[in-house]
Amino acid sequence: MKSVLVLSLLVAAALAVPAPIQPKRDIDFDNYWSLEEIYGFMDGLEAEFGTICEVEMMGRTEEGREIRGLRIASEEHLATEFLPIVLVTAGASARDWISVMAAVNLMHELVEHYEEFRNIIDDLEWFVIPVANPDGYVFSQTEGNRAWVKNRRANADSDCIGVNIERNFVFNFGLNLQSNDDPCSDEFRGPEGDSEEETKTVQFAVDLTRRFQQAYISIKAGSNDAHSAIAYPFSSNNELFWPNFQDQIGLSHIMADAISRNTGALYRSTSEANIAGFISGTSADYASGNDRIPNAFTIYAPAAGSDGWDVPETEINRIVDEIFFALAAAGNYAVNLPFPPVQ
Numbered sequence: 001m002k003s004v005l006v007l008s009l010l011v012a013a014a015l016a017v018p019a020p021i022q023p024k025r026d027i028d029f030d031n032y033w034s035l036e037e038i039y040g041f042m043d044g045l046e047a048e049f050g051t052i053c054e055v056e057m058m059g060r061t062e063e064g065r066e067i068r069g070l071r072i073a074s075e076e077h078l079a080t081e082f083l084p085i086v087l088v089t090a091g092a093s094a095r096d097w098i099s100v101m102a103a104v105n106l107m108h109e110l111v112e113h114y115e116e117f118r119n120i121i122d123d124l125e126w127f128v129i130p131v132a133n134p135d136g137y138v139f140s141q142t143e144g145n146r147a148w149v150k151n152r153r154a155n156a157d158s159d160c161i162g163v164n165i166e167r168n169f170v171f172n173f174g175l176n177l178q179s180n181d182d183p184c185s186d187e188f189r190g191p192e193g194d195s196e197e198e199t200k201t202v203q204f205a206v207d208l209t210r211r212f213q214q215a216y217i218s219i220k221a222g223s224n225d226a227h228s229a230i231a232y233p234f235s236s237n238n239e240l241f242w243p244n245f246q247d248q249i250g251l252s253h254i255m256a257d258a259i260s261r262n263t264g265a266l267y268r269s270t271s272e273a274n275i276a277g278f279i280s281g282t283s284a285d286y287a288s289g290n291d292r293i294p295n296a297f298t299i300y301a302p303a304a305g306s307d308g309w310d311v312p313e314t315e316i317n318r319i320v321d322e323i324f325f326a327l328a329a330a331g332n333y334a335v336n337l338p339f340p341p342v343q
Contacts, residue, residue, distance in 0.1 A: 011201075023227035027108055029316040034063070034137050036103060036211040038130055042070050045111045049214055051075040052121070053077045053111050058129065059201035062153055065134040067201045072110050074118075083125040084214045086150045086334055088327065089202055089283065090129070092165040094136025094148045096221035098301045098311040098319055103130035103219060105320035120331030127205065132199050133165050143189040146310060148184045151198055156191070160184035165282040166220075168199040171289040174237040175280035189281050206287050214334035215295040216252075216287035219323060221311065228267045230326060233288040233296050234273035235279040244294055251333050253293050258329035259322050265302070267326070272298055295330070299323055 033041070046055045052075055058066040077083050090096070090103035105126050110117055131137050135152035139145065150162025160183040167179040173193030178186050190196055194203060206216060222228060230252040252269040259267050268275065272284065276298075288296035301319050304311040311319065 002269065005086065023247065024247045025260070026214050027209045029101055029313075029320060030325055032101060032141070033104060033318070034141060035131060035134055038096075038100070039066070039068060041104065042068060042107065042130075044194075045070065045091065045107060049114070052078060053107075056079065056127075058205060059197050061133075061135045061197055063135045065138070067129065067132065067134060067198065069127055069129045069205065070107050070111075072107070072121065072128070073124075074122045074247075076122075077125065078319050083123065083212065084334055085127060085209045085212045085216045086217065086327075086331055087209060087213055087287075088126065088206055088217045088219065089132045089205075090219040091131040091137055092133050092198070092202070092218065092283065093220060093309075094133050094140040095146060095309050096219075097137075097140075098221050098309075098316065099219040100131055100319045101316050102299075102301065102323040105324055109324055117328070120328055120335060123335050124214075125332055127209065127232045129202065129205065133200055136165075138160065146306070150188065150338065151196055153190070153196060155183040155188075158183040160188075163188055163190040163196050165196060165198045165202075165231075166218075166283060167279070168193060168196050169203065169281045169283055169286035169290075170194045171281070171286040172234075174175055175236055177236055177276045177278040177280040178276075179280045189218050193281065202283055205288060206283075206291050209293040210293065213287075213293050215297070215330050216284065216293045217327065217330060218283050218298045220298055220300055221309035222301045222303040223308035224303050225308070225334070227308055228265070229271050229298075229300040229301060230267055231272040231275045231298045232270075233272060233285050235276060235282050235298075236285050237278075248280075248295055251330065252297060254333060255297070255299075255326040257327045258325040262325050263318075263322050266323050267299075267322070275300060295334070297330075299326055 140148040168188035170193035225268040256267040287293040
C-alpha cells in the first residue's frame with residue numbers, strides 16, 4: 001500500500017510540471033551523421049554554449065577513437081557535482097544509427113534551446129554519450145556492413161572480430177540469454193564481463209555519478225521483434241524486482257504517454273524481458289542491478305526498413321522527436337524526485 005501511495009505522489013508531482021509542448025528543433029535530420037560530424041557538432045556546442053555544456057573525453061577504443069560525452073547543466077551548476085543526473089547513452093550496437101541521431105537531437109534541443117527547456121535543465125544535469133561504440137559505428141557506415149553490431153576487438157584465437165557491448169556488462173554476465181562465447185556470433189559477450197573499453201566507459205559513467213543519478217536511459221533501434229517501447233529492467237530475469245519497481249513502471253507509462261499525447265505514436269511500457277526476450281549483460285540491467293540507479297530504461301525506437309533497425313532517412317525526424325518527448329518527460333520526473341536518491 002505504501003509503495004502505491006509513493007508512486008501516486010511522485011506521478012502527481014511529475015505531471016504538475018508542464019512537459020514541453022513541441023521540440024524546438026531547427027535542424028533537419030535528412031541523413032545519418034558520421035562520427036566526425038557528431039564530434040564536430042559537440043565541439044561546436046561547447047564553443048558557442050560553453051556556459052551550459054562541456055565535452056568530456058570518456059575513453060578510447062581499440063582502434064584509437066575517442067568515446068565522448070556531453071555534460072549539460074545550467075551555468076550556475078556546471079562547475080559543481082551536486083545536481084541530480086540523467087545519463088543517456090546510444091549507439092552501443094553499431095547498426096543502431098537511429099539511436100545515435102536521437103541522442104544528437106537531445107543535445108541539440110537542450111543546449112541550443114536552453115531557454116525553452118530550463119524546467120528540465122536548471123535543476124538537473126544531463127550527461128549524453130551519443131556513440132558508445134565508435135569503432136563499430138564507423139565500420140557499419142563505411143565498410144559496407146550495415147548490419148554490423150559489435151565493436152572491433154581483435155579476438156584471441158579467432159579470425160572473427162568484435163564483442164557485443166550490450167552483452168558485456170558485469171551484472172548477470174555470462175548467462176546464455178541471447179549471449180554466447182562464440183566470437184563469430186553477433187551475440188558474442190566477450191572473454192569476461194567489462195572486458196571492452198566501450199563497456200568500461202559506460203560503467204564508469206554510471207559508477208561515477210551513482211550517488212546523484214536519478215535515471216539511466218539507453219536508446220536502441222527497434223527490430224521487427226522488439227520496437228516502440230519504454231522497457232524497464234530486468235532483461236536477464238523477469239522475477240527480479242527492486243523496492244521501487246512500481247515507480248519505474250509508473251515513469252515508463254509517463255514517458256510513453258508523453259509520446260502519445262504529443263505525436264499519436266504508441267510506445268509500449270513493459271519489461272525488457274517481455275519486449276526483447278531474455279538478455280544477459282546489458283547496460284540497463286547493470287545500472288539498475290549493480291548500482292541501484294532508481295530508474296533505468298531502454299527506449300526502443302519504432303521498427304522501420306526491412307529489418308526494423310535499418311530505419312530509412314525519411315523517418316529520422318519523426319522518430320527523434322518521439323524519443324525526445326520521452327526523455328523530456330523523464331527529466332520532468334527526475335527534477336521532482338527526492339534528492340539525493342537512496343543507494
